[in-house]
Amino acid sequence: MDIATLFGIIIGFSLVIGAIVLGGTTAIFINIPGMMIVVGGSFAATCVNFPxxxxxxxxxxxIKIFSSRKTTTNEVVTTMVRIAEISRREGLLALENIKTQNPFLKKACLLIADNADSNVIRDALRIEIASMKKRHAICQDVFKKLATYSPSFGMIGTLIGLVQMLSRLSDPSAIGPAMAVALLTTFYGTIMSTLIFQPLAGKLKSRSLHESLHLEIIFEGAKCILENNNPRTVYDKLSSFVPPQERRYDR
Known part of the structure; x- marks a missing residue:
């Protein structure tokens, strides 16, 4: 689980809710029609924009951001070194039996076991990397669009509220409460954009860059194992992907 994401969302909403509670009445910040306009409108516009x-x-x-464990770069390097050790000890064909939930790593192991040409490995894994980046870019774009639409629908809700308020100008006592309700939709839209959609888009981008790096490590490791399956040599090459202070090699 990504604690930082969960922690950030909880702290962000806690600060906003705390400021509301300390300011007095909380009930005035609840407006169901405003929530319907912002939430429903944002997702409706997104459905128009994307399949x-x-x-x-x-x-x-x-959801995967919260539920899945983040694999470190060092762990990926260590995995490739272990694969190099197996290939050196048992031969390249032994890599066909490698058990892993990572389909990219499994494909790399099968290509190594087949003693494929380095150009074949490069082309196959490069296509995988490019495909993964495209999928991740779409996911990021969905949340970027939601971050754009929610404040816009908040403004639409505010305009609706202002029209309703202006229609009751004959009653001065109703102007204040109506204005407050009109502003709530902008508040909802801004909160959703700032605390949910934009941070999630940023987190997905960070995860995408992280996974791209891991795929690059697997790609370079596969080539290195074919060229020279010495585990130490594999580690020396792949350790360049790891910050110097985090590098470790357990023989």
Whole structure:
């Protein structure tokens, strides 16, 4: 689980809610029609902009941020070194039996076991990397669009509220409460954009860069194992991907 994401969202909403509670009445910040306009309108516009499959994929990717454990770069390097040790000890064909939930790593192991040409490995894995980046870019774009639409629909809700307020100018006592309700939709839209959608888009971008780096490590490791399956040599090459203070090699 990504603690930083959960922590940030909880702290952000806690600060906003705390400021509301300290300011007095909290009930005035609850407006169901305003929430319907902002939430419903934002997702409706997103459905117009993207196919439903891409929206569902983006939501799953966002959920995965909270549920999946983040693999470190050092762990990926260590995995490739272990694979090099197996290939040196048992031969390249032994890599066909490597058990892993990473389909990219599995493909790399099969290509190594087949003693494929380095150009074949390069082309196959490069296509995988490019495809992964495109999928991740779509997920990021969905949340970027939501971050754009939610304040806009908040403004639409405010305009609706202002029209309703102006229609009751004959009653001065109703102007203040009506104005407050009109501003709430802008508040909802800004909160959703600033605390949810934009941070999730940024987190997905960070995860994408992180995973791209890991795929590059697997790609370079696969080539190195084919050229020279000495585990120490593999580590020396792949350790360049790891910050110097985090490098470690357990023989």
């Amino acid at each position: 439903m499959g891409e929206i569902v994929q983006s939501i799953k990717a966002a």
